Amino acid sequence: MADDLDESGGFPFPMPSEEAVAMRDGSIESHPVGVPESYEEGKSTRWSAKAIADVHAMSQLGRYQLRGFNTFSRSMPTFDDLVFVPATMTRLPLEGYRESCETETVLGDRPGLVSEPIRLAIPIYIASMSFGALSANAKAALGYGASKAGTMTCTGEGGMLEDEREASKLLVYQITPSRYMLDLEHLRKADGIEIVTGQGAKPGTGGVLLGMKVSERVAKMRSLPLGVDQRSTVRHPDFLGADDLQVKIEELREATGYRVPIFVKVGATRPRYDVAIAAKAGADVIVVDGAEGGTGASPEILLDHTGIPTISAVRAAREALDECGMSGEVKLVLAGGIRNGVDAAKALALGADAIMIGTAALIALGCNSPRYFDSYAALGTAPGRCHHCHTGMCPVGITTQDPELEKRVDVAAAAERVARFLTAMTMEITLLAKSCGKSKVSNLEVEDLRALSLEASAFTGVSLAGIDRPYSW
Amino acid sequence: MKDLTVTVGDRPIRQVNAEIRDAVAAGRDVTVTDTKSRHNLAIGMDARANIRFEGSVGYYCGGLNCGARIQVERNAGWAVGEAMSSGEITVGGYAGMSAGTSMLGGLLHIKGNAGPRCGVAMKGGDIIVEGRIGYLSGFMAHAGRIIALEGAGDACADSLWGGEVWLAGPAKSLGVDTRLTEPSAEQVQEVEALLAERGLADSSRDWRKIVSAQRLWHFQSRDAKAWLMI
Ligand SMILES: Cc1cc2nc3c(=O)[nH]c(=O)nc-3n(C[C@H](O)[C@H](O)[C@H](O)COP(=O)(O)O)c2cc1C
Ligand code: SF4
Numbered sequence: 001m002a003d004d005l006d007e008s009g010g011f012p013f014p015m016p017s018e019e020a021v022a023m024r025d026g027s028i029e030s031h032p033v034g035v036p037e038s039y040e041e042g043k044s045t046r047w048s049a050k051a052i053a054d055v056h057a058m059s060q061l062g063r064y065q066l067r068g069f070n071t072f073s074r075s076m077p078t079f080d081d082l083v084f085v086p087a088t089m090t091r092l093p094l095e096g097y098r099e100s101c102e103t104e105t106v107l108g109d110r111p112g113l114v115s116e117p118i119r120l121a122i123p124i125y126i127a128s129m130s131f132g133a134l135s136a137n138a139k140a141a142l143g144y145g146a147s148k149a150g151t152m153t154c155t156g157e158g159g160m161l162e163d164e165r166e167a168s169k170l171l172v173y174q175i176t177p178s179r180y181m182l183d184l185e186h187l188r189k190a191d192g193i194e195i196v197t198g199q200g201a202k203p204g205t206g207g208v209l210l211g212m213k214v215s216e217r218v219a220k221m222r223s224l225p226l227g228v229d230q231r232s233t234v235r236h237p238d239f240l241g242a243d244d245l246q247v248k249i250e251e252l253r254e255a256t257g258y259r260v261p262i263f264v265k266v267g268a269t270r271p272r273y274d275v276a277i278a279a280k281a282g283a284d285v286i287v288v289d290g291a292e293g294g295t296g297a298s299p300e301i302l303l304d305h306t307g308i309p310t311i312s313a314v315r316a317a318r319e320a321l322d323e324c325g326m327s328g329e330v331k332l333v334l335a336g337g338i339r340n341g342v343d344a345a346k347a348l349a350l351g352a353d354a355i356m357i358g359t360a361a362l363i364a365l366g367c368n369s370p371r372y373f374d375s376y377a378a379l380g381t382a383p384g385r386c387h388h389c390h391t392g393m394c395p396v397g398i399t400t401q402d403p404e405l406e407k408r409v410d411v412a413a414a415a416e417r418v419a420r421f422l423t424a425m426t427m428e429i430t431l432l433a434k435s436c437g438k439s440k441v442s443n444l445e446v447e448d449l450r451a452l453s454l455e456a457s458a459f460t461g462v463s464l465a466g467i468d469r470p471y472s473w
Numbered sequence: 474m475k476d477l478t479v480t481v482g483d484r485p486i487r488q489v490n491a492e493i494r495d496a497v498a499a500g501r502d503v504t505v506t507d508t509k510s511r512h513n514l515a516i517g518m519d520a521r522a523n524i525r526f527e528g529s530v531g532y533y534c535g536g537l538n539c540g541a542r543i544q545v546e547r548n549a550g551w552a553v554g555e556a557m558s559s560g561e562i563t564v565g566g567y568a569g570m571s572a573g574t575s576m577l578g579g580l581l582h583i584k585g586n587a588g589p590r591c592g593v594a595m596k597g598g599d600i601i602v603e604g605r606i607g608y609l610s611g612f613m614a615h616a617g618r619i620i621a622l623e624g625a626g627d628a629c630a631d632s633l634w635g636g637e638v639w640l641a642g643p644a645k646s647l648g649v650d651t652r653l654t655e656p657s658a659e660q661v662q663e664v665e666a667l668l669a670e671r672g673l674a675d676s677s678r679d680w681r682k683i684v685s686a687q688r689l690w691h692f693q694s695r696d697a698k699a700w701l702m703i
Contacts, residue, residue, distance in 0.1 A: 063692060178613075179575035179594050183558040184517045184539040211691060223577075223596040223615040224634055228690040233613055237574040237593040238552035244532070247512045251533045254490055255517035 064301055066208060068389025068399065070201060070294045070337065070359060073304045077311055079343040081456030082449045083465065086435035094434035101430040102440040105354045108192065108261020108284040110329040116259050118170055118192055120354065121150025122426045123441050124344060126418075127289075127335055127358035128174045128194065128265075130156030132209050132218045132230075133296030133389070134362075136163050137409035138398040141365055143167025144411065145418025149426075154194060154356075157207045157232065159221040160186045167415075172263060175252075177206055178232040180222040184255060192285070193252050194263035195245070197236075197274075200293025200310070200336040202302040203267030206232035210297060212392030215401035245281040261285055267293070268313035268336065269306070275320040279330045287356060288317045290336025294359035296399055297390035310336035311350065312459040318351030341428020348429065349444040350460060357425075364421035365414045366396045372408065477501045481508045490516060497522040497541075510550060515543055520560065532569075535562045538579060551588075554581045557598065570607070573600045576617060582671055589626065592619040595636060601671060609648065611638045611683075620664060622673070633685035639664055641678040652686040 087093040109117035140163040152170030159181030173190030209230040261284035290310025321327040334352035344355040370383040375395035389399035397408030450465040451457035457471040477496040502523040512531035520540025531550040538557035548566040555574040567585035575594040589607030595614040608626035614636040624642025631648020
């Protein structure tokens with residue numbers, strides 16, 4: 001045993017100093033052995049920096065956190081997992097520069113019911129985003145932009161803003177559970193009426209508008225005290241189930257003389273059943289908003305942990321309408337995370353009759369644009385990663401009620417961008433449709449798509465690329 | 474001009490309402506018979522209308538009213554007078570759930586009891602109930618006044634933003650974020666005057682007025698527990 005204490009440790013030279021072994025020359029005192037990744041990033045799969053920060057936040061606030069934008073969940077399958085298989089030998093493509101592709105989309109045109117169906121020049125329109133969540137300038141710009149592109153906008157929860165009614169040739173008026181400002185006069189000014197039963201970003205809960213945004217004008221329209229943190233009920237005050245909804249829809253038809261289509265909006269949770277029920281209740285148009293749908297403010301946990309993805313919701317919704325023989329009579333609108341014409345074209349192919357965009361339209365207005373860097377910095381963010389709509393301090397004036405910030409939306413320029421974006425989206429759709437040999441965008445079909453992942457195939461029933469069979473159990 | 478009588482029976486509601494509307498447009502008062510508690514009668518009528526229902530009506534009677542005077546001889550189903558902006562609706566008997574939901578103005582007078590959720594999301598106008606109002610009445614109302622002469626069920630005036638619930642009888646329980654106040658003599662006089670107009674004068678009533686305690690107006694960490702209840 002005494003041999004173990006031999007000074008030379010078995011070397012033919014003296015033992016090196018501990019310091020030399022530890023490579024201390026120039027290393028960091030607190031990193032005794034190398035610099036593993038975990039020192040920089042933390043490696044706990046359970047306790048990520050975000051999970052730790054969330055506990056700190058909850059332990060101070062005593063409540064969940066709210067924010068805007070949309071889900072940060074990485075587990076959502078996306079439209080990127082699908083590709084088109086254009087026409088070649090078995091099908092004839094259309095001549096891109098010579099042959100046209102019909103884009104007109106009509107909603108509420110089942111025979112003999114509504115006297116003024118909504119005719120859109122393109123298969124895309126702007127989603128309901130309330131005045132309150134958005135500034136008046138942003139609402140007006142969306143209205144003018146959509147009108148120029150031949151399509152429509154929707155009011156949102158906060159009542160009908162005159163600026164928007166003036167700007168939008170076609171306007172859908174939302175009936176939310178809180179019924180802000182809802183009366184006969186405004187109902188009769190609408191070109192369509194939408195009963196909201198849920199939203200993709202926060203199914204099963206009502207709206208939220210933090211006090212910063214409850215300005216004098218917003219408070220007046222919603223008959224709320226100035227500056228309160230507004231929360232809305234989720235259940236409608238005067239109907240509960242499907243049978244009542246049917247009576248409610250009849251009431252709205254009576255109030256508007258069977259003139260305008262009635263929409264029912266659902267957050268995608270059980271679209272197969274919800275869509276069938278809405279169709280049975282008599283809706284002309286059913287709007288399905290997938291879990292990726294945008295919001296002005298929602299509890300973060302609902303954004304990230306509720307609802308089903310848009311690409312799977314649309315298949316279930318279409319199958320439901322097919323099963324009850326309502327396809328064609330009742331129109332299906334899809335929303336939730338649609339970023340461009342490619343996503344929109346895939347959504348049409350998966351079964352949607354029309355596409356609704358919220359966040360993409362805000363980005364066209366100027367959301368996250370590289371200007372006003374200081375204002376982004378004040379929120380602790382930067383262009384390209386801002387998601388701070390709930391704060392009411394939108395750096396570009398879109399989701400704010402601050403009169404100074406709102407001025408940053410140049411209505412004319414923003415409207416032009418929205419019109420161009422909608423047109424460009426439509427061109428993307430027709431480009432893909434023509435390459436697939438379709439003379440109408442509504443002819444896009446599931447057969448035009450292939451899935452690049454087992455997951456996407458399993459979620460949508462789309463055939464896997466190459467093997468041409470859907471994943472099956 | 475003589476009253477026009479419209480019979481409901483099993484006829485399509487669209488046709489019944491069209492006949493009522495045509496009669497109103499022609500300047501005639503309307504009596505509606507054989508109502509069979511049908512839904513959606515007299516929706517969105519304007520200030521020229523004077524309509525009397527002989528019998529009971531179903532859901533949404535007088536919904537979206539915009540100035541009409543509507544009388545229901547017996548009972549009304551859910552949400553009578555919902556979203557009324559102006560006008561006057563009288564129910565001779567009981568009213569079902571959600572009477573006067575999200576009303577913005579006008580007067581809804583119920584001679585019997587009103588079901589649960591009377592005046593929820595209300596934004597203006599007055600509701601007078603000679604009997605009791607059911608549970609959760611006034612839930613998340615914004616403005617306006619609910620007056621119940623015989624009291625209220627559970628969770629009365631829950632989560633009020635604004636507006637007032639007046640009780641001349643007991644409430645089974647008050648909702649969250651409510652404050653019970655003693656109305657001033659002036660305020661009492663105003664309410665009594667409104668009641669007197671409806672033939673309900675009685676100076677011996679003992680009034681309590683419920684308003685918002687305003688604790689739920691803002692998210693506050695100290696109130697985290699209260700938020701769990703809403
Ligand atoms: C700022 C903002 C405000 C919104 N306000 C409403 C609203 O008032 N009512 C409603 O039903 N949906 C509202 N939504 C949801 C949209 O109508 C739509 O369902 C959603 O934005 C679609 O998803 P996308 O943003 O990914 O396109 C809002 C969305 C945003 C981004
Ligand atoms: S730029 Fe404005 S609209 Fe866009 S995410 Fe930030 S706060 Fe929201």
